[in-house]
Amino acid sequence: MLVETVRIGVAGLGAIAQVAYLPLLDRRRDLFRLAAVCDLDREHAEWFGHRFGVPAYDDPERMLDAGGCDALLVLTSGSHGALVRAALERGLWVLSEVPLGYSRAELSDLPDAARLMVGYMKQYDPAAQRLLECLHEAGGPEVIRHLCVTVLRPPGRTQLLFAKPRGSHPSPARLSRYADADERSISAALGEEAPKPVRRLYAEVLLEGVCLELSLIRMFTGAPASVDHVAVWPAETYPPSVEASGALPGAGRYGLHWHFLTGYPAYHQTVALHHEHGSFELSFRCPYLLNTPSRLLIRSRIGTTERTLVFEDVAEAFERQLVAFHRFVTQDERPVSGLAEALTDIAVAQRMIRRYAEAAGEPVGGECAALPAGGG
Known part of the structure; x- marks a missing residue:
């Protein structure tokens, strides 16, 4: 055919x-x-x-x-x-x-x-897809005791030194139209009173960075059921480190640690899911390096022996995502994430920013204020 x-x-x-x-x-x-x-x-x-x-x-x-x-x-x-x-x-x-x-x-x-x-695209990574299969075999999301995500992220220019991408330099006049629309949308989310640092944290860190990690949590266990704690530090650094924790839909909990580190040697991300009988540990390298293998470690016990299985695959996540998009267009095969899933991630990001604002004594309004900071 x-x-x-x-x-x-x-x-x-x-x-x-x-x-x-x-x-x-x-x-x-x-x-x-x-x-x-x-x-x-x-x-x-x-x-x-x-x-x-x-x-x-x-x-x-x-x-x-x-x-x-x-x-x-x-x-x-x-x-x-x-x-x-x-x-x-x-x-x-x-x-x-x-x-x-x-x-x-x-x-x-x-x-x-x-x-x-x-x-x-990380939802289409072969190691992430394999983890999803293994989680189903272990009993599903409800068996997870704890899920921990850690991102160590150097600046994009450092990650792209090998590629030397061509720069785009639109005029400020061309950009202003879009920037004004973005500010109106951020105000709808956080209220006019939200200060600039909070607005940047929400738009540039949570919705452009941390939401990729939220998408993995959502795929493996369902979206966080609560946001109990958020910390942002150091105050004088941007982008900062962000830490968040709360309850998963089942009996488990999650911890999310996102660090922007200006001199860090290379991008690293780990996602660890621990359950009663073992662990799944997923690791990613720089997403800009195509066909760099991600790795899944599966830890379990057989008798008195601790067993560790290693799964690696060089299939490119961005390419697998494009193939899925082609099937979506030509065969109407539903993708992993559409509008409903994106709205879920935006709502979680809003609960995170509200929890942070409450702890920091910063004002927020808009959609953010209408959501419970801790619950779903």
């Missing part, structure tokens, strides 16, 4: 587009045909348009209105809500990287949201 080729447009030509998505779309020409590219920096967009032999635009809605695409890949900076809405209104299928939006109101009443897939 012939595989349908999906014509896809790419909005946003920053580092993640250059290092991961564009090379993988080129690799998977059996599934996708790049149809158009867009970036607010016209010269930057035209450079990639010439490289790939496709039309280039500096306005995403102009690209959508020009037609020729079945689907849109949204990789722009800031909130993706308005562009996702515009693409869905035109009948396109959409794969959006995070942040999908900064407020739940921004994403309300999205037209034809059944065509939307949200890109949490």
Whole structure:
């Protein structure tokens, strides 16, 4: 049977587009045909348009209105809500990287949201998928006593030294329109009174970074049932370290530790799930290094022997996510995360920011104030 080729447009030509998505779309020409590219920096967009032999635009809605695409890949900076809405209104299928939006109101009443897939690529990592299978064999999420996530994250420029991505430099005037819309969405989430450090923590750390870890927690055990504790430190450093803990939907608890470390040698992430009879330990390296193997350690006991099984796979998570998106478009196979799941993660991030604001004596309002800080 012939595989349908999906014509896809790419909005946003920053580092993640250059290092991961564009090379993988080129690799998977059996599934996708790049149809158009867009970036607010016209010269930057035209450079990639010439490289790939496709039309280039500096306005995403102009690209959508020009037609020729079945689907849109949204990789722009800031909130993706308005562009996702515009693409869905035109009948396109959409794969959006995070942040999908900064407020739940921004994403309300999205037209034809059944065509939307949200890109949490670690959910498609082969080791993460294997952990999910092993967890089911062990008895399911309810057997987990504790889930611990630790992220050690150096600056993006350090992680990208090997790639030397081309820079995009749109004019401040072009950016201001989108920045103003982002601020309105953040105000809807946190209230006008929320101070700038709290707004940045919410938008740039929780919804652009920590939400990727929340997506893994949600996939393995369900979204956190409570946010009991949040700490942010040191006060003079941005981005800071973030620590959060609370209850899982079952009897277990979670701890999340996210550290931005300016001089750290390389990106490392571990996800450990401990249960009565053993542990699952998942480790990730730099996401920008394609086909770098992730590792799953499975610890158990047989008689008097402690047994450790090691599972590694070089299959690329970003590529597996694109393959899943193709199945979504051509076979209507539901993705791991869509609008409902993204809204769940946004709500958890809002509970985290409320818990932090309460402890720090900072004012917050909006959607955040309407949610219980500790519960679901």
